[in-house]
Amino acid sequence: MATVHEIEQRLFSWAPRESAMDWDNVGHLVGDPEQEVERILVALDITERVVQEAIDCGAQLIVSHHPVMNVRWHEREMQTLRPDTRLGGVLTTLVKNDISAICMHTNLDAADGGVNDCLAKKLGLNDVFLLNDEKIGRIGTLSCEKGLEEFLRDVIELLGCSGLRYRRGSGRVHRVAVGGGACSEYIPQAIAQGCDTFVTSDLRYNDFLDTRGLNLIDAGHFPTENVVCPAVKTYLEEHFPEVKTVISTSHRDVIQYYL
CATH class of the missing domain: 3.40.1390.30 (NIF3 (NGG1p interacting factor 3)-like)
Structure with missing residues (x-):
């Protein structure tokens, strides 16, 4: 069975770490690199709903585009790890449920x-x-x-x-x-x-x-x-056919328009 580290390295062969912007935070950000993976959930962002979906479907790994700890978005929140903050709640829930996170951001933009x-x-x-x-x-x-x-x-x-x-x-x-x-x-x-x-x-x-x-x-x-998520799923299925890979159904655009 593939490990989180092996999956990260395969993703880096598609979207090399070196092609990410120097401020970016990419790669394996949460979890045990030696954890074996039977199911992957693919999403654009790692939100509370996406984490719950991963728990419900038995995924050991979430592969997302946006970093769960985005240094431009979460600079202040990253100074603490508290379950009563949005980011802290996401991270503690991931850790408590042994769910890893791999994030491919500006390197996947460039790939x-x-x-x-x-x-x-x-x-x-x-x-x-x-x-x-x-x-x-x-x-x-x-x-x-x-x-x-x-x-x-x-x-x-x-x-x-x-x-x-x-x-x-x-x-x-x-x-x-x-x-x-x-x-x-x-x-x-x-x-x-x-x-x-x-x-x-x-x-x-x-x-x-x-x-x-x-x-x-x-x-x-x-x-x-979000157009990249099917491509990520296809790539993972080609290289890790023994792992079940699914795209999140709970994650959607949070911006709405009132006309």
């Missing part, structure tokens, strides 16, 4: 076949190539040019968005950049590479205010990254 390739494929882009040297983001083309409203409808349907935010640029969509998650810093690179549209998330007011000549689409953090 071939990772988050951004999955996003580009989901949106129907062809001839896909790297947006930048960090390998965070991709550029591709649609098989035929579309109007912006038609493409917005496609994005909502294909990514399962509850809604989205956008700013009209040219109003036509053909050469598209994608950046799963928060990639606003790459707007200038998308423009410089001749893109007419950029699909990403977590855009700020000034991103919409200052951007010119580019259809700018904020499709949400969860929808633009």
Whole structure:
């Protein structure tokens, strides 16, 4: 039976640790590296509901995209380990139930076949190539040019968005950049590479205010990254066929829209 350490190393052969941003927290973050694994639960985030789902389905390991201890999101909470805080409750429940956690974050963003390739494929882009040297983001083309409203409808349907935010640029969509998650810093690179549209998330007011000549689409953090979970499941099944791997059914986008 495969161990947590063996699974971590196999995931690193797909998404090397060295390709993660230097601030990031990736790899095996919780649990015993020698623990044998019979069942894996795949999720975008490790939340209270995901941990309970792992307990209920008998998983010994959760493989997620976002680190359970995210140094950018949880800097203050990571100073303590208390069950009465959200993060502390998640970590103590994992430990008490002998459930390990492996997290592949910006290294999976950059990986071939990772988050951004999955996003580009989901949106129907062809001839896909790297947006930048960090390998965070991709550029591709649609098989035929579309109007912006038609493409917005496609994005909502294909990514399962509850809604989205956008700013009209040219109003036509053909050469598209994608950046799963928060990639606003790459707007200038998308423009410089001749893109007419950029699909990403977590855009700020000034991103919409200052951007010119580019259809700018904020499709949400969860929808633009959750596309990688089926790829993670497939990868694990190919390399560890003896381990049962399932995608979380309890984890979903926490952002809702009131219209």
